[in-house]
Amino acid sequence: MAKDITPRATDYSRWYTDVVLRSTLADYSPVKGCMVIRPHGYSLWENMQRILDGMFKETGHENAYFPLFIPKSFLAKEAEHIEGFAKECAIITHTRLKATDQEGRDRVIPDPDSRLEEELIVRPTSETIIYSMFSKWIKSWRDLPLLLNQWANIVRWEMRTRLFLRTTEFLWQEGHTAHATHDEAREETLRMLEVYRRFAEEYLAVPVLTGVKTPREKFAGALDTYCIEALMQDGKALQAGTSHDLGQNFAKAFDVRFQNSEGQWEHVWNTSWGVSTRLIGALVMSHSDDDGLVLPPRVAPIQAVIVPIWRNDEQREQTLEAGRKLLAELRAAGIAARLDERDNVNPGFKYADWELKGVPLRLELGPRDLDKGQVMAVRRTDRSKTPFSLDGAAEAVVGALDEIQQQLFQQALDRRAAMTREVETWDEFCEEIEKGGFLRARFCEEDAVEEAIQTETKATVRLIAFDEVDDPGPCVKSGKPARRRAYFARAY
Amino acid sequence: MAKDITPRATDYSRWYTDVVLRSTLADYSPVKGCMVIRPHGYSLWENMQRILDGMFKETGHENAYFPLFIPKSFLAKEAEHIEGFAKECAIITHTRLKATDQEGRDRVIPDPDSRLEEELIVRPTSETIIYSMFSKWIKSWRDLPLLLNQWANIVRWEMRTRLFLRTTEFLWQEGHTAHATHDEAREETLRMLEVYRRFAEEYLAVPVLTGVKTPREKFAGALDTYCIEALMQDGKALQAGTSHDLGQNFAKAFDVRFQNSEGQWEHVWNTSWGVSTRLIGALVMSHSDDDGLVLPPRVAPIQAVIVPIWRNDEQREQTLEAGRKLLAELRAAGIAARLDERDNVNPGFKYADWELKGVPLRLELGPRDLDKGQVMAVRRTDRSKTPFSLDGAAEAVVGALDEIQQQLFQQALDRRAAMTREVETWDEFCEEIEKGGFLRARFCEEDAVEEAIQTETKATVRLIAFDEVDDPGPCVKSGKPARRRAYFARAY
Numbered sequence: 001m002a003k004d005i006t007p008r009a010t011d012y013s014r015w016y017t018d019v020v021l022r023s024t025l026a027d028y029s030p031v032k033g034c035m036v037i038r039p040h041g042y043s044l045w046e047n048m049q050r051i052l053d054g055m056f057k058e059t060g061h062e063n064a065y066f067p068l069f070i071p072k073s074f075l076a077k078e079a080e081h082i083e084g085f086a087k088e089c090a091i092i093t094h095t096r097l098k099a100t101d102q103e104g105r106d107r108v109i110p111d112p113d114s115r116l117e118e119e120l121i122v123r124p125t126s127e128t129i130i131y132s133m134f135s136k137w138i139k140s141w142r143d144l145p146l147l148l149n150q151w152a153n154i155v156r157w158e159m160r161t162r163l164f165l166r167t168t169e170f171l172w173q174e175g176h177t178a179h180a181t182h183d184e185a186r187e188e189t190l191r192m193l194e195v196y197r198r199f200a201e202e203y204l205a206v207p208v209l210t211g212v213k214t215p216r217e218k219f220a221g222a223l224d225t226y227c228i229e230a231l232m233q234d235g236k237a238l239q240a241g242t243s244h245d246l247g248q249n250f251a252k253a254f255d256v257r258f259q260n261s262e263g264q265w266e267h268v269w270n271t272s273w274g275v276s277t278r279l280i281g282a283l284v285m286s287h288s289d290d291d292g293l294v295l296p297p298r299v300a301p302i303q304a305v306i307v308p309i310w311r312n313d314e315q316r317e318q319t320l321e322a323g324r325k326l327l328a329e330l331r332a333a334g335i336a337a338r339l340d341e342r343d344n345v346n347p348g349f350k351y352a353d354w355e356l357k358g359v360p361l362r363l364e365l366g367p368r369d370l371d372k373g374q375v376m377a378v379r380r381t382d383r384s385k386t387p388f389s390l391d392g393a394a395e396a397v398v399g400a401l402d403e404i405q406q407q408l409f410q411q412a413l414d415r416r417a418a419m420t421r422e423v424e425t426w427d428e429f430c431e432e433i434e435k436g437g438f439l440r441a442r443f444c445e446e447d448a449v450e451e452a453i454q455t456e457t458k459a460t461v462r463l464i465a466f467d468e469v470d471d472p473g474p475c476v477k478s479g480k481p482a483r484r485r486a487y488f489a490r491a492y
Numbered sequence: 493m494a495k496d497i498t499p500r501a502t503d504y505s506r507w508y509t510d511v512v513l514r515s516t517l518a519d520y521s522p523v524k525g526c527m528v529i530r531p532h533g534y535s536l537w538e539n540m541q542r543i544l545d546g547m548f549k550e551t552g553h554e555n556a557y558f559p560l561f562i563p564k565s566f567l568a569k570e571a572e573h574i575e576g577f578a579k580e581c582a583i584i585t586h587t588r589l590k591a592t593d594q595e596g597r598d599r600v601i602p603d604p605d606s607r608l609e610e611e612l613i614v615r616p617t618s619e620t621i622i623y624s625m626f627s628k629w630i631k632s633w634r635d636l637p638l639l640l641n642q643w644a645n646i647v648r649w650e651m652r653t654r655l656f657l658r659t660t661e662f663l664w665q666e667g668h669t670a671h672a673t674h675d676e677a678r679e680e681t682l683r684m685l686e687v688y689r690r691f692a693e694e695y696l697a698v699p700v701l702t703g704v705k706t707p708r709e710k711f712a713g714a715l716d717t718y719c720i721e722a723l724m725q726d727g728k729a730l731q732a733g734t735s736h737d738l739g740q741n742f743a744k745a746f747d748v749r750f751q752n753s754e755g756q757w758e759h760v761w762n763t764s765w766g767v768s769t770r771l772i773g774a775l776v777m778s779h780s781d782d783d784g785l786v787l788p789p790r791v792a793p794i795q796a797v798i799v800p801i802w803r804n805d806e807q808r809e810q811t812l813e814a815g816r817k818l819l820a821e822l823r824a825a826g827i828a829a830r831l832d833e834r835d836n837v838n839p840g841f842k843y844a845d846w847e848l849k850g851v852p853l854r855l856e857l858g859p860r861d862l863d864k865g866q867v868m869a870v871r872r873t874d875r876s877k878t879p880f881s882l883d884g885a886a887e888a889v890v891g892a893l894d895e896i897q898q899q900l901f902q903q904a905l906d907r908r909a910a911m912t913r914e915v916e917t918w919d920e921f922c923e924e925i926e927k928g929g930f931l932r933a934r935f936c937e938e939d940a941v942e943e944a945i946q947t948e949t950k951a952t953v954r955l956i957a958f959d960e961v962d963d964p965g966p967c968v969k970s971g972k973p974a975r976r977r978a979y980f981a982r983a984y
């Protein structure tokens with residue numbers, strides 16, 4: 001089976017697109033910049049949603065749903081916010097189509113009589129609409145904290161798009177909370193960042209750095225933006241999730257106030273935090289290879305696939321029967337397993353097909369395996385083969401899936417370590433940034449210097465890590481005194 | 493606690509709005525016609541989604557996600573389809589906002605330079621965008637049937653809106669399938685209608701009629717529309733779900749073809765089917781009363797609430813301790829239970845609060861109950877009280893919840909029976925329609941007659957039931973020969 005996947009070494013960008021399309025995670029749509037998430041990709045997203053949703057509920061959050069549309073004037077209420085989103089929004093101006101000819105089919109235009117008095121913006125994020133409701137619901141300190149989350153679609157009119165990583169429409173969750181004090185709000189911001197870190201590392205097997213963005217890179221309207229930042233195989237960084245300390249900016253813009261226990265009115269403190277289908281892009285770029293997708297077992301829609309091998313009808317009967325029995329055992333043990341019963345393709349085709357789709361473990365079941373009372377387990381990661389006794393196979397599969405999960409995380413961790421280095425001089429910086437990876441360099445934290453670095457090298461400050469210790473010296477670019485190092489990289 | 497709910501007898505429509513708002517299912521938003529689904533309402537929707545999603549997957553469907561936006565020309569490709577949706581669509585014309593003054597805050601307008609070449613429509617339904625993808629994916633009979641479902645938000649620019657029942661934006665699922673033959677497609681259409689019937693009756697406790705719509709009431713672009721139709725307490729009908737036999741209309745418009753096993757190219761046969769957050773409105777209008785929401789146990793976010801009763805600190809300790817133990821037992825038995833530990837409101841307030849929110853069973857736990865080793869179970873439906881022994885309380889709760897579920901269904905069924913009658917003459921029709929309910933009348937099935945009936949009485953043909961037997965006679969309106977009866981009602 002020809003997989004038509006460009007090797008990473010030839011063209012990493014084309015490799016990524018090939019993997020996403022060929023593994024049927026997603027497809028291009030006829031709408032510029034919008035993609036279709038196909039069943040394989042969507043079931044991956046469903047798994048991610050289920051796990052994250054459980055983590056949000058465990059930390060006391062409830063789901064709600066707010067309107068898709070935001071009045072133009074709402075966006076404009078917070079000065080930085082409108083600045084940040086004005087150049088990439090889908091604007092609704094009319095509400096009826098009108099035929100321009102008798103037939104009324106080929107030439108329809110927006111009916112001028114249906115022009116909206118105030119234009120509506122398709123939500124690029126929901127702070128404004130949500131906090132306008134908070135101002136209605138919150139009256140007393142007893143109403144706080146208010147801890148909500150929304151699963152929704154979002155639209156940002158991007159010029160250059162890429163499947164999952166940057167699309168005009170994407171799916172995400174956005175948490176929105178209100179608190180009585182700034183300390184509590186900051187605690188919440190960091191708590192949810194830690195949820196994101198755990199999810200990325202323990203489920204997606206993607207190691208991430210945690211820290212704070214520079215003012216230049218923070219969310220439009222936030223006091224501070226915290227983030228998790230991952231490193232892809234090609235040495236480019238990818239922002240995988242953000243959590244914002246919004247201070248009282250939106251509370252003031254939308255008059256969200258509460259009466260404290262002494263009867264005085266105060267503005268609330270807000271936080272917001274989000275991850276999106278972009279995480280699927282991070283997943284693909286972290287683990288996949290030239291044969292296709294590699295999925296971590298804990299989020300894989302199919303964790304193990306049984307491929308029966310036969311040369312005649314009798315063998316077909318035997319291996320299918322044993323396969324069905326094994327399938328039932330695996331499912332009873334909570335493993336997302338599938339039996340490939342197709343009879344119009346051969347086992348070799350099936351192997352390649354499930355490898356392409358990233359199934360972590362393949363279980364080959366032929367007549368000789370049956371004679372020996374075993375099944376041959378082949379790992380997607382390194383193609384290593386281990387015979388499992390059919391007696392107790394489920395337990396062995398669970399064990400192998402756990403090992404694969406750990407192995408993927410360790411590989412990514414080792415790769416990041418190898419691709420992270422400290423640089424001291426600007427020449428060194430310029431030379432090393434070409435090789436990709438994270439550069440740890442002293443930085444004076446001045447906006448103009450940050451801009452100059454980006455203009456000259458296309459690298460940005462990805463974050464200042466939480467665990468960064470003081471390490472004074474001259475800024476790698478400006479030579480001015482710098483207190484500590486920051487992580488620089490070119491990024492998606 | 494004042495509930496501020498208008499009694500049904502005073503004003504049914506205001507009663508409905510009061511119940512939805514006061515029980516915190518939903519709230520009005522600042523965007524005209526759009527609502528906010530609050531946590532209590534959203535968790536109800538999550539329960540409904542989980543059950544329906546399981547039923548869809550059991551019948552072989554997979555979830556996917558398609559773009560929010562539809563190019564204007566796509567809608568126009570199917571003649572009836574554009575006709576049906578042109579007058580109620582949100583149209584995107586621009587993609588950037590531009591400041592008109594130095595400040596750039598108060599006066600922003602759509603940037604004329606960002607005018608789209610072709611306008612985009614926010615999906616009012618997704619047939620066109622989905623079948624354009626089907627034409628890319630389907631090549632051979634081996635690719636059929638293709639059975640997809642999408643959970644999504646939908647926008648139809650409605651003039652008169654009402655919480656849950658008719659909102660500009662709503663949440664729904666839309667199934668879209670492609671088949672090799674018309675027989676198979678029709679089978680699918682009816683299979684999914686049966687899924688909807690089971691869901692409505694067995695989970696929502698809402699009895700529904702099943703049948704076919706008249707051509708006048710069918711979906712724009714379908715050959716036939718099948719539906720489930722419910723009757724509300726005020727005698728108005730409500731269409732609760734539809735399943736469409738689309739024939740080859742969209743397959744021809746979007747060139748969706750497959751090569752059959754003989755190598756010939758044929759157009760596929762499509763079906764689509766959907767239910768929406770409108771079902772929450774049906775639920776509220778079916779079971780609730782003047783004290784607020786009444787929720788069927790199988791979908792209630794909270795099935796049983798424990799209210800401890802104390803007069804002093806010692807009793808508080810005791811009842812809370814017993815309450816926590818009971819809570820753990822109920823949860824272990826799979827019951828969605830909650831313990832109301834609030835100490836700033838009294839038990840009477842709590843009773844009214846949970847009644848308002850529709851919790852099916854209240855468990856009152858006071859010192860005297862504790863002495864007797866019991867808890868007092870009070871049903872939301874009829875306020876009947878039954879003491880349950882604390883020993884084995886979980887089992888008793890499960891039993892009571894089952895009974896409440898049955899009771900709600902039976903009540904609704906009895907009400908529908910009482911509100912359904914046969915009428916023979918037009919005078920009778922006009923008199924009876926004022927009383928509400930379903931009228932079964934002979935109907936010649938002519939479009940003009942149907943229109944006349946609607947114009948004169950505001951009643952429409954809700955459906956021709958599947959189990960309708962031949963019953964020839966004169967049409968109730970036209971006097972022309974009619975083969976059978978149809979169900980007429982005024983509807984939401």
